[in-house]
Each structure stands twice: as structure tokens, then as C-alpha cells.
Amino acid sequence: MQDNTDLTAPDRSGNEAAATGSPRLPLVVYILGLGTFLMLTTEFVVAGILPDVAADLQISLAQAGSLITVFAIGMVVGAPVMTMLTVRLSTRLTLIFALVIFVAGHILVAVGADFTQIMLARFITALATGAFWAVAAVVATRAAGPSLGSRAVGIVGAGGSLATVLGVPLGAYVAQLVGWRGTFWALAFAATLVAALVIRQVPADAPDHTPSSIGSQLAGLRSARLWLVLLACAATSGGVLAVYSFITPLLTDRAGVPASMVPLALTGFGIGSFIGTLLGGRLGDTRPHAVTIVTPAITTVLMLAIFLLSESPRAMIAAVVALGLFGLSANSVLIHLAVRFAGTAATLGSALSVAAFNVGTAVATPIAGAALISPLGLDGPAAVGTVLVALALLPTIALAQIRRREAAATRTAARARRADRSPLTA
Structure with a gap:
């Protein structure tokens, strides 16, 4: 490729x-x-x-x-x-x-x-x-x-x-x-x-393209920022899917939502996810790090609300719809960052982000399932999801800090160049 x-x-x-x-x-x-x-x-x-x-x-x-x-x-x-x-x-x-x-x-x-x-x-x-x-x-x-x-x-x-x-x-x-x-x-x-x-x-690819080698693809894996993005991908998707995978019994058995209302709640989640993905992608072009920090922060609050308010039908339905809007809305921004930070191995960076989303789901879902038979019972998946999504803040904040330091260094260098070009004054 x-x-x-x-x-x-x-x-x-x-x-x-x-x-x-x-x-x-x-x-x-x-x-x-x-x-x-x-x-x-x-x-x-x-x-x-x-x-x-x-x-x-x-x-x-x-x-x-x-x-x-x-x-x-x-x-x-x-x-x-x-x-x-x-x-x-x-x-x-x-x-x-x-x-x-x-x-x-x-x-x-x-x-x-x-x-x-x-x-x-x-x-x-x-x-x-x-x-x-x-x-x-x-x-x-x-x-x-x-x-x-x-x-x-x-x-x-x-x-x-x-x-x-x-x-x-x-x-x-x-x-x-x-x-x-x-x-x-x-x-x-x-x-x-x-x-x-x-x-x-x-x-078709541009005429001056030359096929990349496996070595050049693997060289892209040296980017520390790429791995921070992949960690965020796994934690975000894992946390959200830990709850979503068990949302039906959580709604019906814990919150007492009628079974006939569950499809409507899931549809609300899906519509929210669709809208959130579009909005996240649009905002990600100008404020990518803000999106990747604010989204998991709000999602963590929503997860905590699901954990604390799990016996309230109305609160649960509202939280599920809001979770759809925010939970996965930063995914497209994370993929875009993975493509950028992988350098010449852009497609491999994109591929690894896709794999990271699925790894997060594959790891988190059985943990959430095991939590069902813990003392937390039906509240277990929400507890697991809250912790995982909160952990996504660590790599996203680190990425923002790296970007801030780079911007500061660039401004300092620019000021130094301007000072060097300024005429000497007495």
C-alpha cells in the first residue's frame, strides 16, 4: 500500500x-x-x-x-x-x-x-x-x-x-x-x-508515489504519540462497549424500563452516536485535542450517572441517549491523529487504531460480564466503563501537553529569529 x-x-x-x-x-x-x-x-x-x-x-x-x-x-x-x-x-x-x-x-x-x-x-x-x-x-x-x-x-x-x-x-x-x-x-x-x-x-495514487516497504511501515511505530492515541482508542471503546453490551438487562432488570421501550432507547443511542461522530469530526479539524479530552471527560460523568442512577428509568434512558452522543464521538478524531502521527506509515496507523478499538471491546466486555456476578451485580458494567473511560483521559491529556510544549517552543524560536534580524540599537 x-x-x-x-x-x-x-x-x-x-x-x-x-x-x-x-x-x-x-x-x-x-x-x-x-x-x-x-x-x-x-x-x-x-x-x-x-x-x-x-x-x-x-x-x-x-x-x-x-x-x-x-x-x-x-x-x-x-x-x-x-x-x-x-x-x-x-x-x-x-x-x-x-x-x-x-x-x-x-x-x-x-x-x-x-x-x-x-x-x-x-x-x-x-x-x-x-x-x-x-x-x-x-x-x-x-x-x-x-x-x-x-x-x-x-x-x-x-x-x-x-x-x-x-x-x-x-x-x-x-x-x-x-x-x-x-x-x-x-x-x-x-x-x-x-x-x-x-x-x-x-x-489513482499520484504518479510520483513509490510503494512503501514493510520497514518504512514499521518505522512509523516509533512514534510515542501514535501509541498514546492507540491507548485512548482502546480505553474509550472498551469503556463505552462495556456498558452498551449489557444495556438491555441494565434497563429492564435494574431500572425497570419496559421491554418495549428498549428498542427506542437503543435507537436514541444510535442516533446520538451518528450525530456525535459528525460533530466530533467537524470540531476535530480545529480543536482535536479539546475534542479528545472533553469527550471522555463528559462520558466519564455519564457513566458515573448510569452507575449512581441505575434505578431511575427516566434518568437511565436520558443517560443512554447522551452516552450515544458523546461516548464514541471522538473516535474519528483519534483515527485522524493516528494517521497523522504514523507519518509515512499512515495506513498502518489507521489500521492499528481500528484494531485498538476492537481490542478495547474484546478486553472490556468479558471484564464487564464478570462484574455482573460480583457484589456490584448489574451495576458492574457501568463501574468498569467509568474506570476505563476515565483512563482514556491520561493519554489524551498527555498528547495535548506535548502539543502545547511544541507550540511554545515554536513561538520561542520565532521570537529568537525575529530578534536576530532586528537592527542593533545603541
């Missing part, structure tokens, strides 16, 4: 946003957002069709649920590994390659009769998904130009957020009409259309 493009330079495809400084984003950014919409839909759609899958394959619900787990594992592995394996390919070709594998994986699931075969197909699909996410963030950043990079990544991330609001319910509806396999056929068809749009709209 060719990573040597300067992400602060104007995009050479001639798009309006990069060339003129206009606030309009190029069409390719929205196409990539549509791609991530499909990627996150397929990751979580199994939750909406779980009983159908289990009944058809004659397996338990727990076994059917492992189709979600294996996908998350594939995302963790796929993002960095596929980035390294495609290091010699152009970003455009990598996106197409990932979508082709995505389509093939869904066809294998749709026609599969053996559970092991379907598990393998889901894992392979997740590898492609990880690669697509990583490259999409870099392509969107380049296409948008330096002044709109975070906003562009926010649009790409919002596609994933929209999946929980629109994609998963649509997938469940399709399953009710034509069976759960029809959902995977529909996703394969939609991904084929996205691949056609990528072929048409994603520009």
Missing part, C-alpha cells in the same frame, strides 16, 4: 475541497462512508437475526452469537495484518480488493450449510473489513485536504454509526421477508455497488 503521500499536502486529484479550501467534501468521502455503513451492518446484523440463524443451522444461541465474536477477532487481526500484506498495492486497489473479499465472504455465508464454513467465511470477511476501514480513513483524509481531514474521517465513521440505527434493523427486516440468508445476499449486492463506485470515484 502506498503511504508516502504527505497528508498535509493538497490532494492531487483536483477535488474542490482540497484545491480551493471550500468546506464541501468530495463525493468519494461519502462513498467510503457508505462502505463503512455496510461493514458495521454486517458485524452486528447477526444480533438481530440470531434466533433465525440458530434454528436454521440447528445450533444454540450461544454458538450463533460466536459469529459476532469471530468477526471482532478478524477485525483486530485483519486491520494491521492486511495492511502489511497489501503494502505494495495502491490504496484504490486495496479498497477494491477488500470489497471483492467482502462480497465473496457474504456469498459463502448465504449458501453455507456447515457452521464451521460459515465461521470461516465470517472471519475472512472481517479481515477484509479491517483493511477497508484502515485504508478508507487515509483515502478520505487525502481527498479532503489538510483543513477538512478530521471532518472527512468523521463522515466515514458516521457510516458505521448509522449502521446501528438503520443497517441492523433493515437487515432484520429483510430476514423476516426472505430469510436470514437473504440479508447476506443483500449485503453482498450492496457491496458490489459500492465497489463499482470506488472504481469510478476513488482517484
Whole structure:
């Protein structure tokens, strides 16, 4: 994959946003957002069709649920590994390659009769998904130009957020009409259309690009700031998902919210997440460190409110919706920072941020599950989430301090240069 493009330079495809400084984003950014919409839909759609899958394959619900787990594992592995394996390919070709594998994986699931075969197909699909996410963030950043990079990544991330609001319910509806396999056929068809749009709209890499090497990719890992961003990614997603994974029993069994209200609360979370991702990306272009500090700070307060007010139905529903608005809204900014701090290994930085989000989820969710059988009971996940999100403040504050020191040093050097050029006075 060719990573040597300067992400602060104007995009050479001639798009309006990069060339003129206009606030309009190029069409390719929205196409990539549509791609991530499909990627996150397929990751979580199994939750909406779980009983159908289990009944058809004659397996338990727990076994059917492992189709979600294996996908998350594939995302963790796929993002960095596929980035390294495609290091010699152009970003455009990598996106197409990932979508082709995505389509093939869904066809294998749709026609599969053996559970092991379907598990393998889901894992392979997740590898492609990880690669697509990583490259999409870099392509969107380049296409948008330096002044709109975070906003562009926010649009790409919002596609994933929209999946929980629109994609998963649509997938469940399709399953009710034509069976759960029809959902995977529909996703394969939609991904084929996205691949056609990528072929048409994603520009080829600049002629002066030279393929990067694995060595140059690994050199990007020396950046201490990159690792601080990755720690923030893991802590943020882990903390939020620790609560969200168990939000239904928390709402119904602890807060006494009627089961009929739970879908509305989750929809509120999804809509809040969609809006928060867009706003976070927009603000991240001018105040990235403010976004990455304020967001986890507010989220920590919301987590604490869920822990302390868990017996109040109204407070819980309000807190869940607010958690959607703030909880993951800094993710696109963190991805953008990872791309920036990785230097020439931009795609690997993006890939590692995607992996870090999933690592945080994979680690935090079982800890939150174990907390359920602790003396804290149903309040356990909220306690775990509060601690984890609060820990995200440590790396984000450190990043802001590093930036502040660099800015101070730059101002001092500028004053010194001006003093040297000033004429001597008696």
C-alpha cells in the first residue's frame, strides 16, 4: 500500500475541497462512508437475526452469537495484518480488493450449510473489513485536504454509526421477508455497488508515489504519540462497549424500563452516536485535542450517572441517549491523529487504531460480564466503563501537553529569529 503521500499536502486529484479550501467534501468521502455503513451492518446484523440463524443451522444461541465474536477477532487481526500484506498495492486497489473479499465472504455465508464454513467465511470477511476501514480513513483524509481531514474521517465513521440505527434493523427486516440468508445476499449486492463506485470515484495514487516497504511501515511505530492515541482508542471503546453490551438487562432488570421501550432507547443511542461522530469530526479539524479530552471527560460523568442512577428509568434512558452522543464521538478524531502521527506509515496507523478499538471491546466486555456476578451485580458494567473511560483521559491529556510544549517552543524560536534580524540599537 502506498503511504508516502504527505497528508498535509493538497490532494492531487483536483477535488474542490482540497484545491480551493471550500468546506464541501468530495463525493468519494461519502462513498467510503457508505462502505463503512455496510461493514458495521454486517458485524452486528447477526444480533438481530440470531434466533433465525440458530434454528436454521440447528445450533444454540450461544454458538450463533460466536459469529459476532469471530468477526471482532478478524477485525483486530485483519486491520494491521492486511495492511502489511497489501503494502505494495495502491490504496484504490486495496479498497477494491477488500470489497471483492467482502462480497465473496457474504456469498459463502448465504449458501453455507456447515457452521464451521460459515465461521470461516465470517472471519475472512472481517479481515477484509479491517483493511477497508484502515485504508478508507487515509483515502478520505487525502481527498479532503489538510483543513477538512478530521471532518472527512468523521463522515466515514458516521457510516458505521448509522449502521446501528438503520443497517441492523433493515437487515432484520429483510430476514423476516426472505430469510436470514437473504440479508447476506443483500449485503453482498450492496457491496458490489459500492465497489463499482470506488472504481469510478476513488482517484489513482499520484504518479510520483513509490510503494512503501514493510520497514518504512514499521518505522512509523516509533512514534510515542501514535501509541498514546492507540491507548485512548482502546480505553474509550472498551469503556463505552462495556456498558452498551449489557444495556438491555441494565434497563429492564435494574431500572425497570419496559421491554418495549428498549428498542427506542437503543435507537436514541444510535442516533446520538451518528450525530456525535459528525460533530466530533467537524470540531476535530480545529480543536482535536479539546475534542479528545472533553469527550471522555463528559462520558466519564455519564457513566458515573448510569452507575449512581441505575434505578431511575427516566434518568437511565436520558443517560443512554447522551452516552450515544458523546461516548464514541471522538473516535474519528483519534483515527485522524493516528494517521497523522504514523507519518509515512499512515495506513498502518489507521489500521492499528481500528484494531485498538476492537481490542478495547474484546478486553472490556468479558471484564464487564464478570462484574455482573460480583457484589456490584448489574451495576458492574457501568463501574468498569467509568474506570476505563476515565483512563482514556491520561493519554489524551498527555498528547495535548506535548502539543502545547511544541507550540511554545515554536513561538520561542520565532521570537529568537525575529530578534536576530532586528537592527542593533545603541
